[in-house]
Amino acid sequence: MKAKKPVLELRRVTKSYPGALALDAVNFTVWESEIVGLIGENGAGKSTLMKILIGLIQPDAGQYELRGNPVTLRDPANAARHGVGMVFQEGSLVPNLSIMENLFLSHEIGFRRFGFLSRRAMRETATSVLSLVKVTSDLDTPIADTTPAVRQMVEIARLMWLSRLYRQENPVLILDEPTTVLTEGERKTLFTILTEIKRQASIILISHRLQEIVGNSDRIVILKDGRNVTEFEAEHANIAEIENRMVGHTFAAERYRENEQIEPMNEIALEVRNLSKRGVFEPITFSLRKGEIVSLVGLVGSGKEAVCGCITGLEKPDSGTISLHRKKLALGSPSETVRAGIGHIPIDRRSEGLALGMTVADNVNLLVLDKLKAAGLINPPLEKKNALRMIEECRIKTPSFSAICANLSGGNQQKTVIAKWLSSKIQLLVLDHPTRGVDVGAKEEIYRLIRNLARDGISMIIMCDTLEEDIGLCNRMLVMKDGRLVSEMSCSLARKPNPSDIIALIV
Ligand SMILES: Nc1ncnc2c1ncn2[C@@H]1O[C@H](COP(=O)(O)OP(=O)(O)OP(=O)(O)O)[C@@H](O)[C@H]1O
Ligand SMILES: [Mg+2]
Structure with missing residues (x-):
């Protein structure tokens, strides 16, 4: 048997933001044909690490090697040329274009025959690429009319196709919390497909459902506060111990x-x-x-x-x-x-529950502004006080009450929505x-x-x-x-x- 080789290696990668050291000398390796589960608390640095892998952001320091060669990736398009791609939590497809148009978006030139786009060649390729992810929908369906599960599969298919186009063997696919939008049945399908794709690719899987990580990964890497904690083969995994390593205490x-x-x-x-x-x-x-x-x-x-x-x-x-x-x-x-x-914490907090461009304090205080007024005017000290109280009570990890919500980690954005309702009179x-x-x-x-809410008489x-x-x-x-x-x-x-x-x- 051929010895497995590392496809991707990050060494001592550091990234800081004002008020947050997101990654502190992190090492991360991906081997050929493996599923590596990446876990850690909200704000541990998982998404930041992935954004560096695809060139969406640049590290402050550290080395990045792909298939043994040092690289500097300028942007995600550049990463795609190197066979590294990511399926985004919020999806990166264009809603009013069809499944097929999305698959080949900005790469249609490869289907040009005698100066014309060959729709037939596109259809044939699309059908074959989509069979890999078991999508049988009509190729002309607009993406807006498909389910999140289908969209995800189209994104995976697109990344696989791109790696073929750029002749990159064993591409690396990154899935950041892919199952949060899926039903139970769709989750099963996703993992069946990933296990098949693994024969020709490596997959990085991020999820807060530890059972799912343990059940579907080969290797598990834990980050905490922007640092490597430990890594191990999934077959030796024990959920209670993982929780302990992730959070620092048992439950x-x-x-x-x-x-x-x-x-x-x-x-x-x-x-x-x-x-x-x-x-x-x-x-x-x-x-x-x-x-x-x-x-x-x-x-x-x-x-x-x-x-x-x-x-x-x-x-x-x-x-x-x-x-x-x-x-x-x-x-x-x-x-x-x-x-x-009546308050409502919606399932999709990112798009419905939160004003992403506003600060944590603005969001938390949104529903109680009239209570924070003094002599008819918003009173900044009161605003700050309420925001700090809710940040503490909900343990929102943020550099300050005036941080922009878009810059918080996914889980901390969710806690902010909850804080907003908790501070209101519902x-x-x-x-x-x-x-x-x-x-x-x-x-x-x-x-x-x-x-606590129940104890306060809230139904x-x-x-x-x-x-x-x-x-x-x-x-x-x-x-x-x-x-x-x-x-x-x-x-x-x-x-x-x-x-x-x-x-x-x-x-
Ligand atoms: N653009 C940014 N500006 C400022 N701070 C940022 C930015 N992006 C990330 N951070 C900070 O970096 C840290 C790591 O965030 P990251 O999104 O990588 O966490 P995560 O592990 O993906 O968490 P989650 O499980 O909640 O998605 C957090 O403290 C976050 O607030
Ligand atoms: Mg994240």
Whole structure:
């Protein structure tokens, strides 16, 4: 057997930003035909390292070698020529162009025959490239009409094709949190495809789902505070130990702070009556008590997302009423809903929850500006005080309260959205996958914040990443299937249901 060779080597790479040493003399190697899992807390430096690998940013110091040769990559196009590419968290495809146009974007020249673009040659190549990632959609479908899963596959296919175009053997594909936007089934498909692609490429995989990293990587590298902590073969991995190395301490057995679960108060907070939306969900009636946490569970498409959408005002039901503390809500109006005291932590915080160009303080204070006024004017010391309190309470890792949100790491942007709602005066909070994309330590923080809210009498409707999380966090669970409420279960401390019982109901 041929000995494996390193494809890519970074030595003592350093990168600093004002107020943040993002990478401190980091070493990183990728071998031929391997999947390397890169993990670490929010803000550990993972994305920064990847941006250096593709030439999006330049390191302050350190060496970069590809296939044994020193390189300086000017930009991602330059990296692509060297067979290194990245699938972006936010996607880098052009929405109004088709799948095929996106595949070959700015490289169409290779398909020119006698001065004309050969659509036929393009189609043939596209079909063959897409078969690698098992995409069978019509090549003319605009990217805007495809699912995040398909978009991701098109990006992977494009990177594989580019490496072929530039005759680079064993390209390196970087996937930064690829599974946060995928359903369970799509995640499985992704890993099946990656395992096949691995025969001709190396893959760097970033994820906060440690199970997924352990199950699908060959080797695991841990970063902490911009430094190498350790690396090891995945077969020797132990999740508890990894968490410990990542965060610096071990976690209590009471994962979801179940031991802090309180009995909700008697007073009814939210009442939903005969709410329905044709073709999406049938009339549903339920209520929430003050301080109660209710989980909505069901498969994607079971109607749970639409029910939440109607409560937050983002969707309009066909019939029914929603009342908060006996006051009927105007339906289908997000601004009215906010005014009534309903908060919403959306699943896609990057695009919906946060003003990325504004500072951490601006975002955190956005909903409480009138409380921070003195004599009718915004009072900067009050603003600063509230921002600092929330940064501390939510443990947002930021160089200062005046840092621009776009410069925070992904997980810390999410904590900022949560802080925004926590500092506002709400009575009900709808949480759509609140722990997605956050590290184990930050998850614990979020569980703690949720429990504190409940203790303050705030009611919550929650949809979680895993059934275990739903069960652990909620007082009661509503199970939906095919647009109907099929079961309602108590999740009191003494009587937590088993995930397997719930799965039997939802599939
Ligand atoms: N453009 C920038 N300006 C200022 N600081 C930055 C910038 N980019 C990153 N940082 C800082 O560098 C550190 C590392 O950030 P990075 O995005 O690499 O973390 P990460 O490991 O990818 O975290 P996450 O898991 O949350 O995505 C953070 O402290 C972040 O605030
Ligand atoms: Mg990141």
